[in-house]
Amino acid sequence: MDQHDTLLIIDFGSQVTQLIARRLRELNVYCEIHPFQNVTPALLAETAPKAVILSGGPASVIDAGSPRPPAEVFELGVPVLGICYGQQVMMEMLGGRVERGDGTSEFGRAWVERKGDKHPDLLTGWFLEAREQVWMSHGDHVAKLAPGFEVLGTSPGAPFAITGDRARHFYAVQFHPEVHHTPNGRTFLENFVKIAGFTGDWTMAAYKDEAIRLIREQVGDARVICGLSGGVDSSVAAVLIHEAIGDQLTCVFVDHGLLRQNEAEEVVGMFRDAYNIPLIHADEADLFLGELEGVSDPEVKRKTIGRLFIDVFQREANKIEGASFLAQGTLYPDVIESVSFSGGPSVTIKSHHNVGGLPEKMGLKLVEPLRELFKDEVRALGHELGLPASFIGRHPFPGPGLAIRCPGEITRDKLEILRKADAVYIDQIRKHGLYDEIWQAFVALLPVRTVGVMGDGRTYDYACALRAVTSVDGMTADYYPFSHDFLGETATRIINEVRGINRVTYDITSKPPGTIEWE
Numbered sequence: 001m002d003q004h005d006t007l008l009i010i011d012f013g014s015q016v017t018q019l020i021a022r023r024l025r026e027l028n029v030y031c032e033i034h035p036f037q038n039v040t041p042a043l044l045a046e047t048a049p050k051a052v053i054l055s056g057g058p059a060s061v062i063d064a065g066s067p068r069p070p071a072e073v074f075e076l077g078v079p080v081l082g083i084c085y086g087q088q089v090m091m092e093m094l095g096g097r098v099e100r101g102d103g104t105s106e107f108g109r110a111w112v113e114r115k116g117d118k119h120p121d122l123l124t125g126w127f128l129e130a131r132e133q134v135w136m137s138h139g140d141h142v143a144k145l146a147p148g149f150e151v152l153g154t155s156p157g158a159p160f161a162i163t164g165d166r167a168r169h170f171y172a173v174q175f176h177p178e179v180h181h182t183p184n185g186r187t188f189l190e191n192f193v194k195i196a197g198f199t200g201d202w203t204m205a206a207y208k209d210e211a212i213r214l215i216r217e218q219v220g221d222a223r224v225i226c227g228l229s230g231g232v233d234s235s236v237a238a239v240l241i242h243e244a245i246g247d248q249l250t251c252v253f254v255d256h257g258l259l260r261q262n263e264a265e266e267v268v269g270m271f272r273d274a275y276n277i278p279l280i281h282a283d284e285a286d287l288f289l290g291e292l293e294g295v296s297d298p299e300v301k302r303k304t305i306g307r308l309f310i311d312v313f314q315r316e317a318n319k320i321e322g323a324s325f326l327a328q329g330t331l332y333p334d335v336i337e338s339v340s341f342s343g344g345p346s347v348t349i350k351s352h353h354n355v356g357g358l359p360e361k362m363g364l365k366l367v368e369p370l371r372e373l374f375k376d377e378v379r380a381l382g383h384e385l386g387l388p389a390s391f392i393g394r395h396p397f398p399g400p401g402l403a404i405r406c407p408g409e410i411t412r413d414k415l416e417i418l419r420k421a422d423a424v425y426i427d428q429i430r431k432h433g434l435y436d437e438i439w440q441a442f443v444a445l446l447p448v449r450t451v452g453v454m455g456d457g458r459t460y461d462y463a464c465a466l467r468a469v470t471s472v473d474g475m476t477a478d479y480y481p482f483s484h485d486f487l488g489e490t491a492t493r494i495i496n497e498v499r500g501i502n503r504v505t506y507d508i509t510s511k512p513p514g515t516i517e518w519e
C-alpha cells in the first residue's frame, strides 16, 4: 500500500495537464496522471485515489466518440474536479448539457464574477476583489447544469465558469486553475485538495523511502545495469538505486570521446571513490570516433551515436551474469510526452539519442525510479540523497556530447580545440558567479575558418560561438544577456588561451526559432 494519499489526474490531452501535477506537487500532494484510455475500474481500485481531477482536452464532448472517463469515477465517493473539457464531460455524463455557442469562445485572459455565497471553502482567498482573473481556452461551454450543481461564478463566455455540487463534492470549472495566467489558481487547487482531506504528506524524503522500497520489490535478487553519464538524471537514479540494492547495481559510463575536459575523470572519480558504486568505464573513443569519420549530417551523426550506445550497453550487460534490468533516468515530462493524446504526429526536429529502444532489443526490463518527477524535483531528490550541490546543479549535457557542438565533420583536433574553449568559457561563467543563473552554456566550434592578425602575423583559424540560455525545461529558451564586458573578456581569453580559434561570436537566438544545441 502507498504510504501517501493519491490524487488521480485523468488526462484528456490538454497541453497543460502536466501543470496540474506540477501545482499539486508544490502543495505536497502526490498525484498520478493517467491517459483516459487507461483508466479502468481496475486502475481505480489500484490507485485508490482520494480525489480525481479530469483535465482539459482538444476534443468536444458534443462529437460522437469523444473521450469519457469510466462512470465508476463518479461512484468512488471521492471529490472530483473537472477542468475545461473535464467540466464539460462531467456535465454531459451527470445529466447537464454542453453547447458550441456563437461568440462564447474564450481564449486567453477572462474575468470571473462570483455568483452567490455558496461553497466558501472552495473559494477561500478568492474574490477578494470583485472579480478574479482566469485563463480560458474553450470553444464549447456548459449550457445546462447537471442535477445537484449550482453556479458559483460566471464569465462573459462561460455562464457556468465555476460550479459545484457540495453534497457529492463534485466541482467543475471552465477556466484553467493550473496555469500561471490564473494568478490565484494555486489557491483554488489548494482549497480543492483541502476539501478532499489531503494533508500534504508528499515530501521528497517520503518519496525517496518509497522509491527505494519499490526498487527492491521490483528487482529482487537480479542485477541492474545503469547507463551513467554523470548528468543529473542518471546520477540521481544511480545513487537512489544503489541505496536500494547496493552492489547488485553496476553502472556503465561510456566515454565516447565526445566528453568535455576532465569529464571522464570527474565522473569516474566521484562514483568509484565517493560512492563506491561498481562502475565500468567503457573507453570507446576509437569506436565512436571511427564510425563518425566522414559523417557530417546531424541526423546521421545522432543515429550513429545512438546505435553505438546500444551496442556498448548490450556488450557490457552480456558480461554481467544475471543482469536482467536496465536503469534509466527517465523523467516525468518524457513519460507524458510519449503517452499524450495529441491527435497527430509531430515532426522530428532532431533524434535525441535515446535509450528507449534498448530494452526490447536487449531483453532487459526497465527500472525508472524518476519517471514521476520533474527536473527540479530530481534535483531536490539528489539533495535528499546527499549528492554534492556541484553535481546537482550541473548544466544538462546531451548524450551525443560534443559531436553536436561541432557542426559538420568531427575530427580529434577539432574536439580538442572545442574542449579547451569550452573549459575557458565555463571557467569565466563560474568566476563571474553566473553558472547557477544560466540553464545551459557551452561553446560550439564552427566549421569555418577566418583570417586574423595576431602578433603581427596572419592567422587562419576556426571561429566559435558561445551559447548560454535560460530555460525551465529546455523546451523553450532565451539567450542569456551577458554584459559586453563579460563577452569581451571571454573572447580575449579564448583567443589567447586556445590555439586554433581566432574569432569568437555570441549566439543570441532564442528557442524557438533556434534549438539550444547547434545540431
Ligand SMILES: Nc1ncnc2c1ncn2[C@@H]1O[C@H](COP(=O)(O)OP(=O)(O)OP(=O)(O)O)[C@@H](O)[C@H]1O
Binding pocket: 226, 227, 228, 229, 230, 231, 232, 233, 234, 235, 252, 253, 254, 255, 256, 327, 328, 329, 330, 355, 394, 395, 396, 397, 398, 399
Ligand atoms: N556517456 C554516457 N554513458 C552512459 N550513459 C549515458 C551517457 N550519456 C547519456 N547516457 C544515458 O542516457 C540517459 C539520457 O541522457 P540525458 O543527458 O538526458 O540525462 P543525464 O545525462 O542523466 O542528465 P542531464 O540531462 O542532466 O545531462 C542518461 O540518463 C544515461 O542513462
Ligand SMILES: O=c1[nH]c(=O)c2[nH+]cn([C@@H]3O[C@H](COP(=O)(O)O)[C@@H](O)[C@H]3O)c2[nH]1
Binding pocket: 350, 351, 352, 353, 354, 396, 397, 398, 399, 400, 440, 474, 475, 511, 514, 515, 516, 517, 518, 519
Ligand atoms: O540526452 C540528450 N540526448 C540528445 O540527443 C540531446 N539532444 C539535445 N539534448 C538536450 O536537450 C535540451 C534541448 O536541446 P535542443 O533545444 O537542442 O533540442 C538541451 O539541454 C540539449 O543539451 C539532448 N539530450
Ligand SMILES: NC(=O)CC[C@H](N)C(=O)O
Binding pocket: 014, 055, 056, 057, 058, 059, 060, 083, 084, 085, 086, 137, 138, 139, 140, 141
Ligand atoms: N481546453 C479545453 O479543455 C477545451 C475543451 C473543448 N475542446 C472546448 O473547446 O471547449
Ligand SMILES: [Mg+2]
Binding pocket: 229, 231, 232, 396, 397, 398, 399
Ligand atoms: Mg546528459
